[in-house]
Amino acid sequence: MRTQLCGEVGIGDVGAKVSLCGWVSRRREHGEHLAFIDLRDHSGIVQCVVSGSLDVRSEFVVRVEGTVRERPVGTVNENLSTGMVEIGDCVVEVLARSQVPPFVLDGRVEVDEPLRMRYRYLDLRTDRMQRNLRMRAKANAQIRQTMASLGFCEVETPLLWAPTPEGAREFVVPSRLSPQSFYALPQSPQLAKQMLMVGGIDRYYQIARCMRDEDLRSDRQFEFTQLDMEASFVGQEDVIGFVSEVINDATEALTGVTPDGFERITWAESIDRFGTDKPDLRFAMELVDLTGAFASTNVKAFSGETVKALCVEGGGQFSRSRLDSLVERAKALGAAGLAWFKVNPGEGGELELESPLARHLDSGEITAVFKETRCQAGDLILVVSGEYQRSCLVLGQIRIEIADTKVGDGRYRYVWVVDFPMFDGVDASGCPIPAHHPFTMANPADLELLKTEPRRVRSQAYDLVLNGWELGSGSVRIHRRDVQNTIFEILGITKEDAESRFGFLLDAFDYGAPPHAGFAFGIDRLVSIFAGEESIRDVVAFPKTQSGSDPMTGAPKAIGDAAMKELGLAARSVK
């Protein structure tokens, strides 16, 4: 039907008779003797010259036959990759007509997202979406290549799995053959891949779809894709090595840039220095501890457990209203308040602090603030006092918001965050909550603390962070039933409970489970960062809105009475 793609036509084809297929991107008519068609397919655009008038409109699908020729002097289009040539003496065959599209596909104006989603098949024709989806395909291909080279075996796991209520809310699927019973769509193939390790697969991976029935965000869809992997007879360092290699290869393949290596930071250090467990290392602006400086202060606002500060370079120019909104933001994030100090040049080259609070500080405190923050004239110092971790997290969030870094600035700062705590807070009944998941192995050095001081126990869990985005996480797993039982006990999961929810896994552990560890990272997030997109919706072919609907198909929808009956279901009103 066609001899080549539109974007492939070049100076080397001059004189050749070609046949091209595509969509009419634009047309320019010059009376009844001359007209131009910009013909588009996924590879690009080429200009076709017609001697006569046209009966085509935008987005008509056409097949064009003509002869490639060099463009006349002075009519070369530098903005087109095919701009040196054009297709002359064209005969145009209309393969399909099109209504006037609801929006223009040239990418010049930002179109409302619901409209793009309702007409996603049109949106996908744009350069942007073509580039994003093809970039994603390239990522998948590169990942498969690297995983295979590392000896990993691709295995598919079921989408219809048993409900294991724990962690994320599951999507459930009613069973027709067992009415009133349900499958669950996997939140991740976590348990399946551990079973594969018991099954001797040794090194498993899968580009796996995961489903979680939780509220959506710009970086979260109900269904998303992970590179899921697990390996036997390996530890944390092996897994970090595997993943670093996969990510390194993918980064090079997609961006042409080789990352400056993968840095390493402990969870505790990341919280202390950056106020988050997913630090963006593209900029510094680290948190400063002023607890010592205010150890014996008379200022009530600074008498909390911790005093943490952030020095914003050049922030002295912030307007009063911006400062007010920062204070509000800090309160919304859970701080008791936020104090600010503008650093002004004073007499004799000294610095001065400008703030409603400044006159309450004694000279020793002021000197300590200058020393600890290493501020300069024109800077802004933000201070939060209160419970240690909360204070860090509040300033960490403000740090990100002030820096306002963009995706797609060409920098890729990978960092491994290690030594996560085993537990994170306690639930209503006072039992520790696993920070990662209940199959995570504790750091051997901390095993004795499990029963005495569980909150001090570090786990063998690790996250990979890119530019402040958590790409994925993994851990060394528990492979012994006795240890797993101990963990369940600490978590307040009874024997019966564990048996009914994870019995199949525990049974498997009775038949020779190898030590194993693994990881999973989000491909949507990785590709969106490389593509310079703020939302993963732009690297997903058919995404859903924040309220979980699909404007194109109308999903979710009610099913008929007959279907309900067959499944043994009855609708009942919610609320």
Added chain:
RNA sequence: GGACCUGUGGUGCAGUCUGGAGUGCACGCCGCCCUGUCAAGGCGGAGGUCGCGGGUUCAAAUCCCGUCAGGUCCGCCA
């Protein structure tokens, strides 16, 4: 469950704070003209439930209340 932002011809915006005739800009669309354009150009034209409902007012796109949709965030996402 909560906070904030947005909703105006097919599309993207301005107009809303400070109420006064559906006012404006750009793109698209339709018709005519045009033999080298490429975001073609020129002339003319069509196209509106100002998301929806209620309230205040002589008068509401504009103010108030409610509601729906979309987005950003908090909660949530082991």
